[in-house]
Amino acid sequence: MDSESSLRERLTDVGVDLVTSEGSTSLGLREIARRAGVSHGAPRRYFPTHHALLSAIARRGFEDLGARFTAAVTDMASPRAQLQAAARAYVGYALECRGMFELMFRHDLLDSEKHASDGARLRESTLPLFDHFVALVARCRAERDSAYPGGPGVPAPPPPVTAAALWSNLHGIAQLWTWGSLQLALDAEPPGGAPHGDQLDRLVAAVLDAHLGPVSA
Structure with a gap:
């Protein structure tokens, strides 16, 4: 180097x-x-601007989160289990690495071409993350449809729309927990820390059930 x-x-x-x-x-x-x-x-x-340096720092966060996704889904056989593991890793990362997570999703960095010192906007770093969720949602749908031919009779939104809603829901869990709002609503402990593993598992499972239907459906 x-x-x-x-x-x-x-x-x-x-x-x-x-x-x-x-x-x-x-x-x-x-x-x-x-x-x-x-x-x-x-x-x-x-770095031509301060934001260019911040973008480079934030990209490290996306690399770290991507590695956590890979590790989380490695031993999961079904698409639903992989999606739940990835979702849990996402919320867990947001709560563990709050400063980096906040930086990663700052719109002034994501939207600014002039701040890209290597020619790529930070926005592009979010695409593999989103594409990962879209692919898993599509695989979950295919698995469900093969197990239950005919489906529920109501057309489901396209996988990107469902993935976007699911992602937004996970992001909201992380943010509301950071603010203390979820703890208040759920009378959960600890009030100032990350949720216990079973709390986080239940929240993530509820998100998946809401957007994909229960596993037994």
Whole structure:
């Protein structure tokens, strides 16, 4: 790795450490440069804007989340089990890595071509995530239809629409739990932490049942 690539990686590494330990509001350009051991103007040589550096940091989050998806579904045989494992990994990541998760879905980064230092907008990093959910939804539908020919008699939305609704529901669970709203509504404990494993499993299962029907349907 040449010195320029090495410094780019170091700046990104520092940003990942910062957002993980101190949240997305800690990602000032001067602080990243200071912790990387370079002058405050040095990052500009490698990232045209502050948001370009933030986008590079957020891409690391998508890489991490993608790896967690892969690990979560490895031993799951059925599409429904894989989708439930992926959904649980998504919400679990959101609650465990709150600062990074917040950064990953900032619209000002996702929508801005001028902030893409490598020519790719951060938005493109979300597509494999969404496509993964769409593919699993389609496979769940195919498995259900083969098991129950004729189906429920009501046309289902296209897989991308169902996947979008499911994704939104999972994102909402993570956000509402972070705010404490779900704990209040469900009288759940702990009030300030992540849900217990069985709580999270029940919430994720309810989301899948709502959008795909119960397993026994």
